[in-house]
Amino acid sequence: MIHYGVIVHGGAGSPSHFSDGCKVACESAFGFIEAGKSALDAVVEAVRILEDDGRFNAGYGSALRLDGKTVEMDASVMDSKGKIGIVIAIRNVKNPIQVARAVLETPHVALAGEGATAFARKQGFAQFYKVSDYAMERYKEIKQKIKEGNLSGEDYRWKDYDIEKLWNYKSGSYKDILCDTVGSVAIDKKGMLAVANSTGGFSPMMQGRVGDSPMIGCGFYSGPACAVATTGMGEEIIKKMLAKTVYDMVANGKDIKKACELGIKMFSSEIKVGIIAISKEGYASMSNTGMASYTLTHFL
Ligand code: ASP
Numbered sequence: 616m617i618h619y620g621v622i623v624h625g626g627a628g629s630p631s632h633f634s635d636g637c638k639v640a641c642e643s644a645f646g647f648i649e650a651g652k653s654a655l656d657a658v659v660e661a662v663r664i665l666e667d668d669g670r671f672n673a674g675y676g677s678a679l680r681l682d683g684k685t686v687e688m689d690a691s692v693m694d695s696k697g698k699i700g701i702v703i704a705i706r707n708v709k710n711p712i713q714v715a716r717a718v719l720e721t722p723h724v725a726l727a728g729e730g731a732t733a734f735a736r737k738q739g740f741a742q743f744y745k746v747s748d749y750a751m752e753r754y755k756e757i758k759q760k761i762k763e764g765n766l767s768g769e770d771y772r773w774k775d776y777d778i779e780k781l782w783n784y785k786s787g788s789y790k791d792i793l794c795d796t797v798g799s800v801a802i803d804k805k806g807m808l809a810v811a812n813s814t815g816g817f818s819p820m821m822q823g824r825v826g827d828s829p830m831i832g833c834g835f836y837s838g839p840a841c842a843v844a845t846t847g848m849g850e851e852i853i854k855k856m857l858a859k860t861v862y863d864m865v866a867n868g869k870d871i872k873k874a875c876e877l878g879i880k881m882f883s884s885e886i887k888v889g890i891i892a893i894s895k896e897g898y899a900s901m902s903n904t905g906m907a908s909y910t911l912t913h914f915l
Pocket of ligand 1: 626627628796814815816817825826827828834845846847848849850
């Protein structure tokens with residue numbers, strides 16, 4: 616039996632050697648739980664640290680949209696009592712996960728776009744716009760690939776589209792012009808479970824594009840049976856409502872590792888996907904990539 620524990624991932628697209636960043640986030644969140652704080656506090660802490668790292672596609676490290684300037688971020692948090700907070704396409708904040716946590720304390724479940732950013736200001740979250748070197752490098756790479764028509768793997772789905780026609784920014788053009796997410800699941804000393812997600816999206820991206828990460832049952836789900844966070848190509852994860860599908864398998868008695876394995880198998884190998892999940896009975900962290908992640912658990 617797991618008494619308490621935390622799992623952190625750095626996104627289906629993050630290389631495994633970035634697990635050092637996940638370790639720092641996981642240790643800090645685990646410390647929260649050891650000190651008697653809730654699973655909800657712990658997952659928000661883990662994700663906040665990864666948002667500040669710069670190498671992961673969330674917060675400061677968020678991927679740039681097609682125009683090379685716009686940063687729109689999604690974040691979500693949910694606990695096993697059914698408390699939920701979501702921000703969608705929020706701009707100019709350092710830690711979207713903390714804003715999502717603040718939304719959880721309102722009568723709403725989700726805030727999007729300008730309303731989400733205005734809410735953040737009202738709550739005292741300072742203006743922040745900074746692109747990490749890593750995010751800029753990734754942007755340049757994708758720009759180059761588009762230019763050369765050298766699209767492969769998941770980017771290949773853009774091959775039949777004229778980006779100029781899809782351009783929905785106020786100015787500029789595509790000619791002037793990336794996947795990850797961070798997530799954490801935890802169980803605390805009282806047996807409460809929680810999940811948190813944060814992402815800069817999945818490149819290339821139009822303005823306003825939303826993936827699975829802020830969608831309940833798709834990128835995240837938490838209930839009495841377990842907490843689940845997913846990562847990978849949002850457009851595909853949404854169609855399979857992956858987090859709730861894995862949750863339901865566990866709630867119906869399937870072993871948590873088996874449930875995550877079946878979840879990953881729902882996708883063909885060229886679609887990057889990763890899942891982390893935790894329950895009283897066990898945990899799992901797996902992907903069809905070399906996803907960075909870290910786990911700390913304390914058994915009864
Ligand atoms: N799922 C995220 C999205 O599609 C990206 C990721 O997890 O890597 O926005």
